[in-house]
Amino acid sequence: MKYFNQLEPNELIANFLSYPPIDFAAWQDDSGTPMFSAKFDLLTTADDDLKKRVVKLPFYQNWRKLLQPNTCFIGTTVSEYALFSQHLAADLLAQHIKQQYSKKFSLTIVKDLPQQSPLLDEITNNYAKNITEQLASLGFIEVEGQALAWVPIDFDDIDDYLSRLSHSRRKNFRRKLKLQSQLVVEVLSLGDRCFLNQQVLDHYYQLYLNVFEQSEIHFDLLSKPFFSQLLQNQNTNGKIFTYSHQGKLIGYNICFEYQNTLVDKYIGFAYPQAREFNLYYISWFYNLAYAKQRGLKAYIAGWTDPEVKASLGAKFTFTKHMVYVRNPVLRAILSKLSNKFESDRQWQDSINGKQS
Template sequence: MQTNLNQLEPQSLVDAFLKHPPQNFNVQNYADFLPFFSTDFDLLTTLDTPVRQRISKLPAYAYWGKLLHLSTCFIGTTVTEYSLLSPALAVDVLLRKLKQNVRKNTLTIIKDLPINSPLLSTEENTYSAELVCQSENQGFITVEGQALAYVPIDFQNRAEYLARLSRSRRKNLNRKLKSLDLLRVEVLATGDSRFANAIFRDQLYQLYFAVYQQSDIHFDLLSPAFFDAVLQDVQAEGRVFFYWYEEKLVGYNICYIHRGNLVDKYIGFNYPLALSFNLYFVSWFVNLDYAVQQGLKFYIAGWTDPEVKAQLGAKFTFTRHLVWIQQPALRYVLGKFKHLFEADAHWHEQKQESST
């Protein structure tokens, strides 16, 4: 079944996930339902970092912490910004089929449902709102999700964009952007003949893996086979931005042009070189420049680092997760502590309060 509601990425990226799932993911894709995957999920994964660190330092955590790993089914994928839904499935039918398909799991999570997203159509937002309403009526727990960063391309050039930021931020970013004078930027379409080189693809994977290792959250480790498929995909309208210093690859990121947007998906950094060239910040503005040049509507910058992206001028749209817990007692307990799993919502509330 074509799952085309909420889909900001090309279908081939979803297909690559289904064919080459992340490590320890069991992926299913029934013809009359939606893509979903199951894995052992550590409940601490989405906690605020200070809370997670405090819990992990408690006595004997190495032993009792294993109890926090629950068999969990996720409706959706980890390669799409939103949960993929189908207009061919009425909401009540979707929920009935969901409960039929996931009985073996302790938790079932419909992840990353859009809430009045400016990146989607009225039909898509309405369907998600109805799904949230009916799910809550059937005993699902609603958990506030992550902050998806995006930038409307309503400016003509970098100078105009920077002029919207505070003087201190402009000064800081202009200093970081001087690194761009030392770098050579190269843009290749996915499927380019350069990606036929297995040694080159392996180099790119190692740079992705370096970023994965330094991240605070280790959830979905994508495989070399997945990247092989993505990089060699001719049809996907993917763009790989490379940053070279002399003959050294400093880093890259993989984006897609889809639905009139530039969607930023994956990065790879050559540490510590990428840090010395401020590549995170440099790549942000190169991507914005490219979106302007291509006449696109939005630059969609992903879920991570909302505080940094806010300083870079991003706007945010939020999601909700719907959580079904098989055991009523566990449902009651986790429902009482759901606020601990809403890190981005807490950050946004504090940001709003500080600006008033």
């Protein structure tokens, strides 16, 4: 099945539906739309000022669970954008979502709606715009989403790419890249025979957990069955870039070649070695070089660490979330505070202000 907004292979979406993140439930509803439910901390994407103010409120520890309602999400955690069937008009899908889920769940969130994304065609962007407007007319509240990083592959080679960055950044990144000479880099395909070995699967999953546990936001913890299926699936055109030092795997990066792009999805690191060898930076430039070698048009680098990715030369495209709050009092409060959930947009605006 082909969805509007799709930037990743069907097999990855099917894997999510079969093996959702731990403590999540996932399904594809009658409209053909993938979705899931989970306990959701309302402060997850709030700015630091709001978080501090809420935590200081009287008896916060006693009522904090009220800020973690069971929530229905229209979308997935493995796709860059919400995915919609191409066989249902935007107004009908918006009505369906509200009728089916707004009374069953305290919160209904249509997540990661693109805003004229350069990674999508005009028809797809127009559909996203239409459904956003339709949801707003039905009482959904508009909340700014995150910044999706991407890089057009319009450079001749890595030296050409680096030449577009400032002198200080070029110097810094060239210094970091020198450590690549001490690493062995291999490109494996998902479905490689090595992933039939349970010890190998366990090792790769643990390196993923290492990254998850040190992340600032803990939301979707992938299960071991999801990860095993991901690594063993031969049909996704997925690649794993592995980084080893003295015969020991210290990091990897899982990407997909899809629709003439390289989509970066998952990383696993061994600490402290990954930091000592600057694997985050080395893998960034290796991915760009691979995408260039393959003749791809773009590298899609994900949602996290926008400041770091901006320093690495990434461009950004933003999303919106459309949120329906069942309780009318809470709905009124959220409508007043919606601008407190725009940290990536505020970061981008501050950067633009400094550059102007």
